[in-house]
Amino acid sequence: MTTTDVKLKTYLNYINGEWVASETRKTGTSNNPANKDEIVGFYQLSSSNDFHQAATSARAAQKEWQKLSGNVRGDYLLKAASILEERIDEVATIMTKEMGKTFPEAKGETARGVAILRYYAGEGMRSNGDVIPSSDSGALMFTSRVPLGVVGIVTPWNFPVAIPLWKMAPALIYGNTVVIKPASETAITCAKVIECLHDAGIPLGVVNMVTGKGSVIGQDIVEHREIDGISFTGSNAVGKQLAYTAVSRGIKYQLEMGGKNPVIVANDADLDLAVDATISGGLKSSGQKCTATSRVIVQNDVYDKFKEKLLRKVEEITVGDGLEEGTWMGPLVSEEQLNTVLEYIEIGKDEGAKLLVGGNKPLNAVDGHYVEPTVFEDVSPNMRIAREEIFGPVLALMKVDTLEEALTMANDSEYGLSASIFTTNISNMLSFMEDMDAGMVRVNAESAGVELQAPFGGMKQSSSHSREQGRASMEFYTNVKTVFVKG
Ligand SMILES: NC(=O)c1ccc[n+]([C@@H]2O[C@H](COP(=O)([O-])OP(=O)(O)OC[C@H]3O[C@@H](n4cnc5c(N)ncnc54)[C@H](O)[C@@H]3O)[C@@H](O)[C@H]2O)c1
Numbered sequence: 001m002t003t004t005d006v007k008l009k010t011y012l013n014y015i016n017g018e019w020v021a022s023e024t025r026k027t028g029t030s031n032n033p034a035n036k037d038e039i040v041g042f043y044q045l046s047s048s049n050d051f052h053q054a055a056t057s058a059r060a061a062q063k064e065w066q067k068l069s070g071n072v073r074g075d076y077l078l079k080a081a082s083i084l085e086e087r088i089d090e091v092a093t094i095m096t097k098e099m100g101k102t103f104p105e106a107k108g109e110t111a112r113g114v115a116i117l118r119y120y121a122g123e124g125m126r127s128n129g130d131v132i133p134s135s136d137s138g139a140l141m142f143t144s145r146v147p148l149g150v151v152g153i154v155t156p157w158n159f160p161v162a163i164p165l166w167k168m169a170p171a172l173i174y175g176n177t178v179v180i181k182p183a184s185e186t187a188i189t190c191a192k193v194i195e196c197l198h199d200a201g202i203p204l205g206v207v208n209m210v211t212g213k214g215s216v217i218g219q220d221i222v223e224h225r226e227i228d229g230i231s232f233t234g235s236n237a238v239g240k241q242l243a244y245t246a247v248s249r250g251i252k253y254q255l256e257m258g259g260k261n262p263v264i265v266a267n268d269a270d271l272d273l274a275v276d277a278t279i280s281g282g283l284k285s286s287g288q289k290c291t292a293t294s295r296v297i298v299q300n301d302v303y304d305k306f307k308e309k310l311l312r313k314v315e316e317i318t319v320g321d322g323l324e325e326g327t328w329m330g331p332l333v334s335e336e337q338l339n340t341v342l343e344y345i346e347i348g349k350d351e352g353a354k355l356l357v358g359g360n361k362p363l364n365a366v367d368g369h370y371v372e373p374t375v376f377e378d379v380s381p382n383m384r385i386a387r388e389e390i391f392g393p394v395l396a397l398m399k400v401d402t403l404e405e406a407l408t409m410a411n412d413s414e415y416g417l418s419a420s421i422f423t424t425n426i427s428n429m430l431s432f433m434e435d436m437d438a439g440m441v442r443v444n445a446e447s448a449g450v451e452l453q454a455p456f457g458g459m460k461q462s463s464s465h466s467r468e469q470g471r472a473s474m475e476f477y478t479n480v481k482t483v484f485v486k487g
Pocket residue numbers: 154155156157158159181182183184212213214215217218219233234235236238239241242256257258259289290389391417462
């Protein structure tokens with residue numbers, strides 16, 4: 001039985017291998033941000049008791065799942081990958097309808113989800129420990145990795161396929177079972193991903209999904225006695241609140257949070273490349289990426305030329321429904337997000353920054369949560385638009401004389417997720433790689449866009465200093481066991 005068979009457009013929780021309604025009998029509505037009157041579907045507004053059912057199912061399934069060999073666990077992920085690949089258009093369409101990113105972006109993200117599943121399927125066949133020479137020549141000493149047990153997963157709406165999968169796939173391959181609570185804005189896209197795991201025949205209770213308000217079931221995810229670890233991506237405020245509880249319970253936690261990512265454009269940069277990367281990194285997905293470029297720090301000699309090229313291209317951006325061909329930038333995810341972005345634009349003007357382009361809702365786009373791509377200049381480091389995460393298509397141009405000044409400005413942030421430099425000078429590259437305080441530093445490449453086989457995460461307030469993706473995920477989803485064997 002699939003979710004849609006039960007009742008048109010009503011999506012259910014997934015607990016112990018079954019699609020079930022919440023005991024509350026209440027649902028929330030998922031609307032299309034490109035056309036607010038269009039309902040995409042309904043999702044369950046779950047209770048703590050629904051969460052309890054999911055967590056106890058995950059606990060009951062965990063030991064048996066752990067005892068399967070890595071390649072058998074991997075086979076389930078491979079099957080789910082093939083199913084997701086077959087459904088790529090369907091899943092990407094739902095994603096565009098729920099969160100607004102354009103269909104090509106949504107399709108790219110879904111393809112990334114397929115690749116993530118395949119990558120972690122392979123992890124089931126890779127080494128998971130070291131042999132360490134013992135000081136006793138008659139003994140064998142080695143490490144092995146054991147799963148945490150049941151992992152709670154909380155995800156945001158901006159990458160509704162990739163983020164759930166880059167948390168669930170490693171958790172599962174290393175022998176954990178999971179309960180996921182996706183963001184309500186994209187609960188249906190997550191249900192589509194879970195359907196793929198269900199149709200791949202993943203054993204009962206290994207994967208569970210409970211939808212609903214973070215304020216109602218969010219705290220359960222970290223407080224429930226059956227939860228042994230929590231992986232969260234979202235805002236700093238919520239992440240830290242979950243972390244406090246995790247610490248008080250003594251369970252492992254992992255947080256990936258905000259960013260205020262800088263791009264430095266040096267005097268010797270390839271300006272066309274820098275312009276294209278600033279636009280792609282800052283404005284794709286309407287700037288709703290934790291890795292999005294938001295501060296553009298440009299050296300004096302090339303400032304005017306860079307600005308002119310940038311504005312010319314920003315003015316060409318087509319804003320509209322992400323399902324329509326020719327749309328480059330879709331709407332923001334929600335009215336709340338639109339209001340936040342419009343508010344920041346007003347703050348920027350009030351603070352004395354100069355609005356060069358954009359700043360409004362497009363006149364012909366009244367049906368959705370649209371905002372024009374926006375560029376400010378004369379932005380100084382103490383302004384709120386230079387310090388706070390806006391999570392929208394807003395770029396702040398900042399002028400500097402020297403590269404040292406640029407680096408100081410780039411580092412003048414409580415965040416440290418991703419940062420880029422555009423330069424053709426090797427010593428500029430080296431200083432940037434060494435002195436930039438960010439988890440991901442990129443040379444002649446945009447600040448957004450990450451590769452699934454490499455560690456992903458930030459410094460300072462951007463993360464809990466752990467890393468996701470690639471083999472780094474093993475650090476979080478397992479505990480190390482040191483084994484000493486004396487014959
Ligand atoms: N660093 C990263 O990898 C990364 C990736 C994507 C998004 N983000 C960040 O996420 C934010 C945007 O996402 P958002 O608005 O969905 O964030 P959010 O923190 O509001 O929500 C994230 C998730 O937490 C849940 N939640 C809300 N209140 C909760 C509570 N009290 N207890 C437990 N869970 C609760 C939400 O329902 C959602 O599932 C931005 O700050 C962005 O930078 C970071």
